[in-house]
Amino acid sequence: MSDMTQTPPSSIRRYLPIVAIAVIATIGAFTLKDYLSFETLRDNREALLAFRDSNFVLTLAVFGLAYVAIVAFSFPGASAATLTGGFLFGTATGSLINVTAATIGATAIFLAARWGLGDRLGARLENSDGAVKQIKDGIDENQWSMLFLIRLVPAVPFFLANLIPSFLEVPLHRYVISTFLGIIPGTVVYTSVGAGLGEVFARGETPDLGIIFEPHIIGPILGLAALSAMPIVIKALRGKKDL
Template sequence: MNSDERPVGRSWLRNLPLIVILCVAVAGYLTLRDELSFETLRAHRDALLAFRDENLLGLAALFVLTYVLIVGFSLPGASVASVTGGFLFGLALGTVLNVISATIGAAAIFTAARWGPGTLVSGRLETSGGRTGRLMARLRENEVSVLFLMRLTPVVPFFLANLLPALVGVKFRNFLLTTALGIIPGALIFTSVGVGLGTVFDRGEMPDFSLLWEPKILLAIAGLCLLAALPIVIRAVRGREDP
């Protein structure tokens, strides 16, 4: 192998984790979308509850591992997993386990993307001039606020909110912090749905997520978004006032 081929080989190896994630995500969507469902949970509810009563720590560990794999490989069923956390462990412990699992899975995608194409893409963006260079500079100034907004606004798919920060070179500690804190509101909502899931199943129904669009929920999320955006507004105003 000559010297020209080695960088290509190394580049391929660095991209391998992200390639594996994308391939598993596609395969999972095609094969597991009907398996990781509320129907499956309802069919196995008695066995899961019995196992929980006998081995709470074991089930919690298995739950976290499963949820991390779902998020880390972008498999279908993340919302089912979040609701399951509330169903099996209650609001407090379920929310904690949901947040920990989703954060670890998000960190795995971020790391794979950063280790692969992220370094190259962010390096090129950093050295580019013009409008792109100015946008990157503003992102650096408001990194935490922008990441919080990505987590709080439901219009940004979770996978993209994990991938894009790695490609533009945000700091890992800021990504981890804003992920862990920014997903708490959503985790609380989905976990609370799971707390009453047994009653819903007994009625022969499926979970109702219409509460996500209730005014009190939307207003709370809007308030958090405004709070996250406040530092950006303050810096923008100060920038205009500077001579």
């Protein structure tokens, strides 16, 4: 009787990736927060630049892998890593490696969450009734718009933007494309701040990460968000006319 009530091994294995991410993320939150910081970059900047100049390709590869791990395991220090990318490689190359690594890391956590929880939760939402089903249907009908919105609106935490689509049966290709393109504006802003850190260090100051909320920067980003929301608005207006 007891054997019949036990969870099948295959079901347990489904949860291993997301459990591993949760455990490693928890450990990292307590052990890495003092290392993945602006202060660490400031104190080790000369050594980092010297290593980059002697081993550019290796530095690029190691940094990219480290960034993937930071995002995949939701470690603290993503902003510091983005600054570091700009500091080491400049705005153009730094933005490319930052966006690519962040997309790979986000895709890893997306797949882990979907494999462990997403399919079952998505099926439950699909078979539900009432408001929950209506919300899911609304998201399904406007997936591209919703995916870009959660990436472009600064109020949505990156971690949640990685997880939510995994529970809503979003196709992998849509997730990857919307993540890569959707994080470009904010990433370029922070990478450009990192590219100017040499002068900031020389003045003994700290970088202004609030720059993204400056009107001349947040305005175009919110404009892109509004553009992404247009299909949703148009569908809603057409629905009212049909009524």
